[in-house]
Each structure stands twice: as structure tokens, then as C-alpha cells.
Amino acid sequence: MTIVSIDGNLGAGKSTVMKYLRNTYKYSVDLEPVDDWIPFLHDMYKNNKDAFEFQVKVWMDRMYMPLYPKNSLTLTERSGYFQWHVFTKSNYENDKLNERQYNILKTMYDNCPFYPDAYIYLQTSPEESFKRIHKRRRNCESDIDMSYVEKIHAMHENAYNDLKDEPGVVVHLINVEGQSVKQVGDQLHTLLQTLK
DSSP: OEEEEEEESTTSSHHHHHHHHHHHHOOEEEOOOHHHHHHHHIIIIISOOOSHHHHHHHHHHHTSOOOOOTTSEEEEESOHHHIIIIIIHHHHHTTSSOHHHHHHHHHHHHTOSOOOSEEEEEEOOHHHHHHHHHHHTOGGGTTOOHHHHHHHHHHHHHHHHHHHTSTTOOEEEEEOTTOOHHHHHHHHHHHHHTTO
């Protein structure tokens, strides 16, 4: 079994391109259960509540070893690595996690039951991400402003640059700016053939 994580900023097109790969090339995909997360996202973005409940929910939904098909390649949306280094740390820096909550989450992420065999970072500009976030019109995201998207973008870039320097870690970058879903999906498909 090979697990490949598709990572990138909010609005980078992860879900869309993964659905394309599933429908066109029959990949097994594990998408984030965003519909289940809407009450948590609403509380975090619109009601400015702390993020601890949501971070625990994400860990429970995404980091437990799922029952992926054996002898196949599975694409998973967003890795624990990027979740921790971008969103958990951002919430801590924004005072949406206190020190005790942050340390609990660190222990959880330090003890993930599985890690992807490879990471693919879909890079897009914060301007494009912001445009896509508002185009998809999720009510829970309507208060996200450009400064937040820029911060999350910078944290993704830092996390990617640190990860690619880790010995033995397989990480690839695809710049999706100005490309169609088909173009990005076909690039991913070609790359994925080398990871099987």
C-alpha cells in the first residue's frame, strides 16, 4: 500500500483535482470530510472560538490509520505534517490555542499512527487561493480575509521548504497557477506513476 498526501493552501484545488483523478484515472482518494467540519469551522472563523475542538476533530478524522485498499496507491487530502506545521501552529500564534492545548496536540501529532510515503504540494498564490475560497461560497469561510490566506500561504511555503530538506522524504511541488484541473490532474497522474 502506498499513501500519497496532496497538500496545499486553502483554495489550492486539492479536492477538485483529487476528484478528477478518481473519476478519470480511478485512483483511491480520501478527501477531507469538510461537511462534517462545518460547525467547527463556523465556530472558529465566524464566532472566533478557540480551535482546540476542531484540531482534535481533524486529528481523529485524518490521522487514525484508515482502512485503505491494500496493494494500491491511495491519495489523501492534507497530511498530518502540513496540518501541524501550518494550521495548528497558526492557531497557536493567533491565540486560538493556549499552551496546554498546543502541547496536547503536539503529543498527538508526534505519535501519528501513519505517515505518507510521499507528499505533493500544490502551490498557488495567495491571491488565487483567496479568489477560489470566495468563489466556492462556503458560509463558514466568508469571513476569511486576505491577510489570513497570505499567512497560511507563507506557512505552507516554509513547511514545504523544511520538508524537502528532510533526508529520505519524498516530496514534490506542482505549481497550479494558471492551469486547468485537467492539466494539473494529468501532471499528477504522470508523477504518481513513478511512485507506485
